[in-house]
Amino acid sequence: MDLKYIYASLTRISDLREKEFEVKQLPRKQWETGDYVICKITDPGSNALSLELPSGRMRGVIGDEHLIGALGERFATLEATGTWRKVEDDLKMHVLTAAGLMGRLTSKSAFIPNMMQVVYLGHASRKGKKLNMRDFVAPVDEITFKTPVILFVGTSMSAGKTTSARIVTHLFKMAGHKVVGAKLTGAGRFKDILAIKDVGADTVMDFVDVGLPSSIYPKEKYQVLLKQLLSRIQQQNADVAIIEIGASPLEPYNGDSAINAIREQIKAIVLAASDPYAVHGLMRAFDLTPDVVTGIASNTLAGIEMVEKLCGVKALNLIDARTMGELKQILTQKTGFQL
Numbered sequence: 001m002d003l004k005y006i007y008a009s010l011t012r013i014s015d016l017r018e019k020e021f022e023v024k025q026l027p028r029k030q031w032e033t034g035d036y037v038i039c040k041i042t043d044p045g046s047n048a049l050s051l052e053l054p055s056g057r058m059r060g061v062i063g064d065e066h067l068i069g070a071l072g073e074r075f076a077t078l079e080a081t082g083t084w085r086k087v088e089d090d091l092k093m094h095v096l097t098a099a100g101l102m103g104r105l106t107s108k109s110a111f112i113p114n115m116m117q118v119v120y121l122g123h124a125s126r127k128g129k130k131l132n133m134r135d136f137v138a139p140v141d142e143i144t145f146k147t148p149v150i151l152f153v154g155t156s157m158s159a160g161k162t163t164s165a166r167i168v169t170h171l172f173k174m175a176g177h178k179v180v181g182a183k184l185t186g187a188g189r190f191k192d193i194l195a196i197k198d199v200g201a202d203t204v205m206d207f208v209d210v211g212l213p214s215s216i217y218p219k220e221k222y223q224v225l226l227k228q229l230l231s232r233i234q235q236q237n238a239d240v241a242i243i244e245i246g247a248s249p250l251e252p253y254n255g256d257s258a259i260n261a262i263r264e265q266i267k268a269i270v271l272a273a274s275d276p277y278a279v280h281g282l283m284r285a286f287d288l289t290p291d292v293v294t295g296i297a298s299n300t301l302a303g304i305e306m307v308e309k310l311c312g313v314k315a316l317n318l319i320d321a322r323t324m325g326e327l328k329q330i331l332t333q334k335t336g337f338q339l
Helices: 161-174 190-198 219-235 255-265 276-286 301-311 321-335
Strands: 022-024 036-043 050-052 058-060 066-071 073-075 080-083 092-097 101-108 117-126 149-154 179-185 203-206 240-245 266-272 292-294
Touching: 066 117, 073 092, 073 101, 080 092, 149 161, 149 255, 161 179, 161 190, 161 240, 161 266, 161 321, 179 190, 179 219, 179 255, 190 203, 203 219, 219 255, 240 255, 255 266, 266 321, 276 301
Parallel strands: 066 101, 149 240, 149 266, 179 203, 179 240, 266 292
Antiparallel strands: 022 117, 036 066, 036 117, 050 058, 073 080, 080 101, 092 101, 092 117
């Protein structure tokens, strides 16, 4: 086992742990999204911070260790924003997500710990060529995406999308259906799709599997990679796809492109909302009418009543087991699958 480096989970699609590579420092004009970089940890940040490994397990850190992650961008509404494009001459960066998304911090919520600081040492390279996440992705034949979709969207990050997706995945698996779980947009973390795997999904995948550290990427190029991801999902021949749009479709993660690409296959929409007014705004912005609103907005009767009065849609607190009967009825009616 190579203990020289900490391999963050964005390296999970690569062979960096198994095959040798060189560390080559490159000028910033040659940097690109998805490049694998080696950095030295100069400040671990809060003692609560840890790094996500390719297995999905978390690992604590100490100063001066060397980390391998990927250059990328994050624009989270509730936590932090940052990009590799803002790295300055001092070559200092931050670990923008525990998965090893590397870039210069541009803003941070006062309610989260200080972020881990690193300094760039060089790019992972072989035979003089830098290595990018996309170098480890074999293209597949593009096929028409036809799998019925249960779509999970949110009005913001941390609104309850993944929790809701876990619950619905479990229901479909208990009914004997083949399920594929996927996350089409967001910032790379392995834990989100592993959570779907842990409740029985037959296969899980996300944008990392087509070479992106986050889905903040030029729209036209993202759409090309999205077709590859949807083709991979279709190859599974699943009965149903549990698909999450990470963060909110209003954020710069290409959520609108993802929704439009699968719109014809969407059979039911579960919206995890932070508050009732956000439900109303998202419905107007994306011409989407959710079949169920859940998440923080459904935590109390006051929130439930406000959602139903303001938006005319059903609100259910899915972490309350007493709502399972009604949820099954809605999903059966919308999808045709008996639950």
